[in-house]
Amino acid sequence: xxEYSLDELGIIAGTDKSSLGVNYLRQYERIxxxxxxxxxxxxxxxxxNGASLSMWRTYFTQxxxxxxxIHEGSRQFAGDRVEIEIGxxxxxxxxxxxxxxxxxxxxxxxxxxxxxxxxxxxxxxxxALAPGGCYVIEDFFGQQPQRLKDWIxxxxxxxxxxxxDVIRQRxxxxxxxxxxxxxxxxxxxxxxxxxxxxxxxxxxxxxRILSQDLDNVLALAKRCKFSYSLTALSITWEHSLRNIxxxxxxxxxAAQQFPDEPWVHVRVSQLQEYLDDFEGALQSQLRAIELATxxxxxxxxxxxxxxxxxxG
Ligand SMILES: C[S@@+](CC[C@H](N)C(=O)[O-])C[C@H]1O[C@@H](n2cnc3c(N)ncnc32)[C@H](O)[C@@H]1O
Numbered sequence: 001x002x003e004y005s006l007d008e009l010g011i012i013a014g015t016d017k018s019s020l021g022v023n024y025l026r027q028y029e030r031i032x033x034x035x036x037x038x039x040x041x042x043x044x045x046x047x048x049n050g051a052s053l054s055m056w057r058t059y060f061t062q063x064x065x066x067x068x069x070i071h072e073g074s075r076q077f078a079g080d081r082v083e084i085e086i087g088x089x090x091x092x093x094x095x096x097x098x099x100x101x102x103x104x105x106x107x108x109x110x111x112x113x114x115x116x117x118x119x120x121x122x123x124x125x126x127x128a129l130a131p132g133g134c135y136v137i138e139d140f141f142g143q144q145p146q147r148l149k150d151w152i153x154x155x156x157x158x159x160x161x162x163x164x165d166v167i168r169q170r171x172x173x174x175x176x177x178x179x180x181x182x183x184x185x186x187x188x189x190x191x192x193x194x195x196x197x198x199x200x201x202x203x204x205x206x207x208r209i210l211s212q213d214l215d216n217v218l219a220l221a222k223r224c225k226f227s228y229s230l231t232a233l234s235i236t237w238e239h240s241l242r243n244i245x246x247x248x249x250x251x252x253x254a255a256q257q258f259p260d261e262p263w264v265h266v267r268v269s270q271l272q273e274y275l276d277d278f279e280g281a282l283q284s285q286l287r288a289i290e291l292a293t294x295x296x297x298x299x300x301x302x303x304x305x306x307x308x309x310x311x312g
Contacts (some may be wrong), residue, residue, distance in 0.1 A: 005029060006059050013055035017110075017138070026140065027197040031134060037061050040130070043054065043068060044090045045111035045121060050077035052110065054246030057081055066102060068111070087119040099128035104228075108136045115143060116153030123183055127190075127265040129144050137163070138200045163201055167194050191240045206240070218250065228262050230254035234267065244274050255284075261293040266300065273307065282307040 006029040012019030017043045039062040047069035048227045057080070065082045066087065067074060078084040079165040087094035096184035099138060107125050109118060118137055126135050142151030143158045152158060165184075169175045170191050174237045175184050214233075221229035230255055237247035254264045269284035287306045292300045 004058075006032070006055070009055045009058050010052075012102065013051045013058075014049075015051040015055055016057075017052060017070060022139065022198060024197055024200050024202075028136075030194075031202060032059070035063070035105060039063065040103075040105035040133075041066060041103075042106045042108070042109045043098070043104045043125065045069075046109070047071070047074035047077055050074075052108075053077050053082055053161065053241065066098065066104070068098070068113075071230045086187075088117075090117050092120075092124060092177060096120065096123045099125065103130050105130045105133040107133075108138065112141045113142050114151055114153035114155075115148075115157070115159040115162070116155035118159045119155060126203065126205065129205045131205055133205050135203045135205070136200055137203075139200045140201065163203075166191065166203070170194060186275075218253075221250075221255065222257070223280060224293065227254050227258040227264050229256065231264065231267060234271075238271070244271055247271055248275065257299070261289040262293070262300070266303070267289070269303070269307075273310075278310045279308055282311065 007025040011020055015021055042056055043066045046066045047053060047067040053065055053067045063230050066085060066164060068085045068086050072086055085098050103301050109121055111117060114261035129135055139162055139282050143160045149160055168189055169184060175188055190206050191203055191296045193204040195202040217233060217287055221233045225311055230250055234247045234250040237243045237250060251268045251271055255268050258264050265284045265288035269281045272284060289300045289304060
């Protein structure tokens, strides 16, 4: 007997995600197929009558499905490869405890569909997502202007405004410096792709360079005849992996391989400064000034003066 498609399983299970309802499943099948036989964790916020949980369990052959709902009655749907967590998607302690036990690769928010909850859960669960995973938020329909008052909750902005900003920043690869901190900064460096599927949004977490690949990437970058690859790898360590000592290690290799490039020394200097090595930072900056072009000299010397003040 042939295998059912995800949409067919959805029709059998009776979830409104199928093509008889909001029609997400044909697209989900394309996105989820790579995980079909993997032992990943899938979180779904919103259990209702257990329809989608039973569909996920049939479609994914190895995954643990975690259903999250505010209603106690949802416990009845726990079973083989299905766990139920009772609590609200806007409870930070509750969400933190769940991700402490399991790292999700897929999160589907089909819960209250209130803007404040959609944003709140995303800000707690997206950072906990495994690299290469995806976060799905369903049913933006309540954010339509004429319906918004019933679906905004306590949020000051609608969910489409919030996620519209994420899309715009990701597209531009830039955030207004005044807001470049915290969550917007994190999202700029970890969101790799965003898709709109009817009324749902799928946000993919980057897996461009997974930590196990990094030794290999360093070996490749060392072979590059331009300083670009080593510098870019150093930036990856700094921004995506938040490891400044590693970023400095790679920047120092770049400075060794490309000793005549002023910016390479400025980068080393900046990283030394972050690690409170102001003396080292000053020496690297002085090296950059020696090599600076006429146009660079002004800004480079300003940084040197700043480092002098740090040294007292
Ligand atoms: C649309 S239904 C889920 C449908 C289900 N995923 C399916 O496709 O078969 C929404 C569910 O979200 C739950 N819910 C509402 N507010 C919630 C909250 N604050 N936290 C967690 N779940 C919530 C409701 O109890 C309801 O069961």
